[in-house]
Amino acid sequence: MFSTQLRAILATLAAFGIFGTSYAGECDSVGSISIGSQAANVLDDGSVVLRAKMNINIDGSARAYHLKNRAGGALIHLCNAGEVFLPDGSRYQGSESNETCTGKFMTDVAAIGAAGWNDPTVGAVRWFGVLGQGRARVGGNTVEGVVPVLQADGFFVSPTALIDPHFPPEDQRRYVEPLTVPAGVIRNSTSLTARGVVVGTFGVAIDPVKNVAVPFIVGDTGPRVGEGTPALARQVAGLAIDPGVEYSHRYDGVVDTRRVIWVFFGGNGMSPPFTQSSVADAARAAFDAWGGETRLAHCVARSDIPD
Template sequence: MVSCTEATTSSQPKQQTDTLEATPYGKLYLRSNQPLVNLLPNVPDILPDVGIATFPKQKKRAMIRLPFANNTSLRKLLVIDKKTVWQIQPCQALLFGSGMSIDADGSPRAYHPKNTGIDDLKHAGKGGKWWAIATKNGKPVVQKSGYYVSMTSLQDFRYAPWDQRRYVNAETIPYIVLPPKVKQSGRVKLGDVAVVYNTRNKRWAYAIYADTGANTRIGEGSIALARLLGVNANARTGGVANGIIYVVFPGSGQGKPMMYSTIRSIGKPLFDQLGGARGLLSLSKGILTP
């Protein structure tokens, strides 16, 4: 068994008492200095606990040994848009720093024939070729609401391809977007879990890998993820140029969409094994330029 506990730093993260609460409408509340016991049990907390998880073994390759983390090394996987994607050894988690552009795909309000959706139609396709809108007999499918059916790469196959419920809703589920090159090089699969950290305000959130982007850029998240991180979540004008750290855990998912409570229950122990926020910052110091 390969465990991320081997990659933790010697210092333990301080307990925090702030909590992030996401309502069904994606609104964000920050409540400072509130003990966890005073909060509703279904509110996601950001207190670090201890957990155990394992990942598949991989053949050893050339690595960079890090002096500041015991038994920890990073292997350079690839570079996309001048941003390096690292693999944390021994647990195989992927690490990279970037900004965050906003993805509305999967939202029932993402795209509209009159371009009045929450995202611009140019992000869904061009020249009659749609990559983010479901089609039937070559024509884009329109919901009863008048909006197009917006797709994500991760899908719930219990529903038909032209049923909006088949796709991961960007407004309610925090998810990340990865280029195909990362999927191929890092052995991650759709549905795997990630943790995303905003260095500007020290907020973090758990997410699911639910959509695929272009190989020419990296660093994209759903509207719900941006809200949890305190990033401008407007799909047309929002996002942030830098300051975001992503960690993706290969083999951690179920290969299908999940509710946030499940995403968090999987991601939290994995993040804790890296030492939480403090361990992540220590690991990425001097390596990442998010």
């Protein structure tokens, strides 16, 4: 984390009137792309920059999901991990509302689980925050990943898109650990893939209110840019990483306005293992190669980065 250094750079650049002159190109856009419903600028080296929120992605944690939810020690409700398919052909996201989350979803999951998870007369769940195996045909829909995989302690295995293939799919160590590893989420988008922004590559996130630059690895995919692991969110907020984070602090670091600047470098990705120290070192090296604090200061100072 480099808040003092970044503040000094911003002050120096402003004092000498450097913004908008010889260094302007360091964050000048040479084009724009769409990432789903989000817009982003493309810089001259192919890196991608936009403003977005900082929501929390806990997938990958050994304590993420439990059938008993908070009572079982889970950090996040199971409704965030699946989509229910019913025999009448209807389907719904478990997290579509608080009422659905704690009511209908849990009732349907109990019935579907009691029927073996793949009974077409009862329904099925397409798991995504939880590792699911097998498939079922329900209400005219083919549903993938329907049988959730449990760890020995009763928590579900929670996967991430970035994996360490040295471990089998059922082993939680295969996935990026979100409580200790600063990692961001990208959308599966051809506009990003074409620029080399894929899981395993690097970026940097900064909330201009805090001015703490945190290099990160792209560790997972989701519907949009603007999600990070608790480790990333906490550092961006100026907080220390907490591997033992409690339920009441799981969302520390959330920014619910689109003010966080996300930069994705693209290029070469990282090979496992994805430990806290190895990722921090590799992400910092990628950040420095991209231009580091000085270049990021130009991005922070711009008002034309899309949100």
